[in-house]
Amino acid sequence: KNEVEQSPQNLTAQEGEFITINCSYSVGISALHWLQQHPGGGIVSLFMLSSGKKKHGRLIATINIQEKHSSLHITASHPRDSAVYICAVGYEKLTFGTGTRLTIIP
Amino acid sequence: DAGITQSPRYKITETGRQVTLMCHQTWSHSYMFWYRQDLGHGLRLIYYSAAADITDKGEVPDGYVVSRSKTENFPLTLESATRSQTSVYFCASILDRGYEQYFGPGTRLTVT
Numbered sequence: 001k002n003e004v005e006q007s008p009q010n011l012t013a014q015e016g017e018f019i020t021i022n023c024s025y026s027v028g029i030s031a032l033h034w035l036q037q038h039p040g041g042g043i044v045s046l047f048m049l050s051s052g053k054k055k056h057g058r059l060i061a062t063i064n065i066q067e068k069h070s071s072l073h074i075t076a077s078h079p080r081d082s083a084v085y086i087c088a089v090g091y092e093k094l095t096f097g098t099g100t101r102l103t104i105i106p
Numbered sequence: 107d108a109g110i111t112q113s114p115r116y117k118i119t120e121t122g123r124q125v126t127l128m129c130h131q132t133w134s135h136s137y138m139f140w141y142r143q144d145l146g147h148g149l150r151l152i153y154y155s156a157a158a159d160i161t162d163k164g165e166v167p168d169g170y171v172v173s174r175s176k177t178e179n180f181p182l183t184l185e186s187a188t189r190s191q192t193s194v195y196f197c198a199s200i201l202d203r204g205y206e207q208y209f210g211p212g213t214r215l216t217v218t
Contacts, residue, residue: 030204031204033206033207035209041194041211041212042209042211042212043196043198043209043212044209045206045207045208045209048205048206086148086149088149091203091204092137092154092156092200092203092204093139093151093154093164094139094149094151094207095151095165096148096149096150097148098146098147098148099148
């Protein structure tokens with residue numbers, strides 16, 4: 001069983017929809033990361049959090065330490081949000097989920 | 107402001123050849139990492155370095171060698187490339203423990 005599980009693996013939605021991507025982990029953690037990878041490959045860190053909630057623009061990340069679960073939300077989704085979203089846990093050495101491929105249709 | 111760069115971006119090599127992938131960062135970050143990304147496996151840590159002359163194994167180190175003589179450089183060498191090492195390789199760095207990771211653009215390596 002993978003230490004970091006993401007769901008769904010693939011998600012297609014219409015522009016403007018509210019998006020939720022989930023991440024569950026089986027190990028104790030010091031930090032959880034959400035990363036974004038656009039087609040063509042570049043990986044960008046979106047959030048690093050160890051408790052509560054963080055918000056950048058239309059993106060919101062939450063974490064529940066007791067339930068070992070985190071969610072990434074995108075409000076008012078846009079085609080440019082189409083990417084693979086990756087959850088990872090760790091403080092410096094990261095263990096990654098296999099990613100959620102998000103496609104937003106205009 | 108170059109940030110973190112990788113070279114080459116694309117490489118085709120033959121089985122048994124030695125190949126070195128380069129990673130360079132301009133931020134003086136303490137930690138540097140090498141990952142490989144494969145379909146179905148996601149990103150996996152190969153080696154990492156906490157500082158110059160300090161390196162340690164990650165999840166999948168077999169067949170790879172690293173060194174870090176200077177803070178800014180972290181080369182990854184495949185001593186005798188195998189087809190199973192065909193992958194996309196990402197280098198990353200962090201200022202120190204507890205900081206977000208910055209990724210290089212990746213190197214797509216094909217071993218024929």
